[in-house]
Amino acid sequence: MAASSTATIGSYELTSRAIYEPPAAAVREGSRILDETRRLGSRYGEDYSDGGVESVAAQNASAELAESWKYPRQNVFRTGAAFWSLLTSGANDAAYGALIPYLEEYYNLSYIIVSLVFLSPFVGYILAAVLNNTLHRRIGQRGIGITCGICHILAYIIIAVHPPYPVLVLAYCLAGFGNGISDAAWNAWIGNLDRANETLGFLHAFYGVGGVISPLIATNMIAKADLPWYTFYYVMIGLATIELVSCTWAFWPNGPEVYRQTMDASNEDNQGMKEALFKLPFARVTWLCAAFLLCYVGVEVSVCGWIVQFMIRVRKAENYPAGMTSMGFWLGLAVGRAVLGFVTPLLGVKVAVSVKILARLLEGSLAAFGGSGAAILPFAVGAIAQAKGVKTLQPIILAFLTALLGLWLCLPRIGRKQD
Template structure:
């Protein structure tokens, strides 16, 4: 049969050219958060980028009420932490404790911080910020009720674990909440200024009540109980609508392609670098802060020979400087850049620490301590800002919670270590320890990645870096050479940055120059990319395609090989088994048992399978959390129980030695009295001196 062919012609139409973005639309483009996804063109951000909605502290209006409640909660936390240092001399006298034993009040909150780090993200996912508000405030309130009853010292140490748990929850929750707001650096400065304000009023009130009012040290916790009741009412009312469902919806978009929780933040690159560096930095920082605020009173009393009230006012000055530093430097830090500003503050603090250490004058030491607090103030907000800018949003609570808990361990371990060293070498060891930890903080901070602005994309961040290091002219040349089509960029007005830069450099501050140049670079670059893509699409040629249909000339020919009707013809279909070929005797016992599943309907089997999976998951979760609980209990026993037992044994030994010494003194006095007076025997005189009855003969 002759071959059949046909030909048809199809004309491919030109693609419609997308509209070129107008000049006016360029200024409306906004950058995206660092670490967001880029397009496939060389890892560069897409020309049109969706901006993340950033809330303000006063918009919507409900945010103002919530932010103020966060401020109050941090004030309670600061008052709680600062009270330890002011109460140390009185606890030492009331319970008759040594330096090591009284230092346990710094160590016990560490356990609470660890528990908060493990449970913070789960509480957010389950109950949202409402759960944080209720649990943190309730922990404070219950702890203060017990402490106000001045229980035995071991019970006091255990109760402070509960207060540490509340502090850990509020630290992570409120820092992550405010760290995602617009102007986060400034608002976080006020947040931590409230923490410092609590640190100011707490030693002031405690010292005045005890030294001037002649009240017991535990009466101060009646004041703390009132603050905690206000915290519970205010925070619960403010965050009542912020349930777990609201929080899960908030982080859902950020968690589109990666895991969530503490494990991702700590063990997945590149998040792990930021998480661990932030945690170790806060470990050194919070330890330094609490050690200075906690031991400064004892240092001033013993080394500078000041009285108790003046020494307490020194602690007030430190916390007041911390508060003012967080407010004032909160506005300076964004102007300098977060990383550069902290890199400047740390050496200044080290210089002030040297003055405090080497100049043996009370007033010089008091001023140096207050200035140290001023420059230490912005460190915690700076770490929170760094974490929120370098990490995606769904990891903020986990990372900040872990870093705060790690920092809480610094607040427990470092003051305890200072107390142990003070027991052996004297309280003057405080200064070299603080200086060493300031050096560690500087090294850790310099290891963090570059911290750009929240609204910058990758290209803008790199331009920002060149502006900061080389100046705006070299940064401009960098922006030019990064593009593939220089002529196209010139046509689009990218070179307008040059005269604009000259004009801005003469008439405006450097910060505004940097901001405007970044906007010009970014908008021109996006417009260039979009126009180049549009031109490539419009240059698709018209292609004439000729299709020819050809029929195979061998299609009608016979099949080579055996014919299906032959007796010896076989194919693969004949080898497929059928029910007629099934022999039950070939079935194994296991196959017969497995076939019994068909007795149960599929829906019932699915229900049973789900229940089994739920049971296995429940057992795994129970084992997971119980093992962690056992670990916390064992760690608590090792870190608190062993020192307590050791100190109790030492106290018993000292009491025995004192009792023996008193008996020897009494015996010596009795012997002398017997020598002077011959009334009665020597045994009778000794018995009367030891408050016993007169010696009588046995018979």
């Protein structure tokens, strides 16, 4: 009886485990689901790896400790440094439009030759896109902050001494490289923070703020104070110096080893990049977004770059009010980008997840690729204006806006109810 009793107890114990212990497949699937919920910022999920249920309070605490613009504390300074860096980039890009009439007169240039100030940063942006990952692995965010600041300072010092025009074009290439690596690095870094949509909105709004103050300062210095055009770049040297100091100090702990550890731990970088670029349906969305960015940024810089000349030559405006039209464009851009950060989270989970994945894998490269549009389209506008006059700006912009609408309609539809 004793043996029988023991057997019964053993049988009962085995049966109990069979009922309550999940099979190996369930364990693996549960672990996968848990990992996915954690990655997507879920506040709850079952931990099948140890057969228990995670504490909701523990998960809430974990969510609260997610890296954001204000946690850990040093991220506040890093976010501020990134904002200032984009402000400097915006001031750089917006200056072209305000200065083109004066460059044309000072160097006695045609439209197509003066348009090289738009095309030359293209070289810098392409280099930034190609070298983005390599630079992060070699010098880290610390090195990116130092490099972009030095590129800007050197470029603005060269421009401030008003060299021969070919040297000026090369200086704009250097400034374009600084813009490209900073734009890519800070977009990708902020894109991986908690509540990235809102923070990215403010990041891009600061780019717009730079675009507001640049033509305002340049036009007042040249048209009102009667200073030479190149004195504006003394101001840009000051902005770039603050950028160098702030980015170096804020991102000093983030050397190359930090970036390598992060990417090696995820073990997703190369495979994810290949899928996003070459595997359908991901590749379709990636390249549509890239084309959209190229056209959009091209339209943006074409408008603010040539609107001053358009107002002077076609609308017969004086230099000062013509310069202010560029400022108005950038003011609208700054407000729009700040507000958009709070609107995009309302689009649904799938859109937010897509943005998060792109931010992880491609946003740096796409930002640099999109910046190339800031060089190509404005140069094309200048070439056409050389043959047909600057009055062609309006129909060219309308044509590209139509193309933008077409690209937008080609993106896959995502219904909110399916989220």
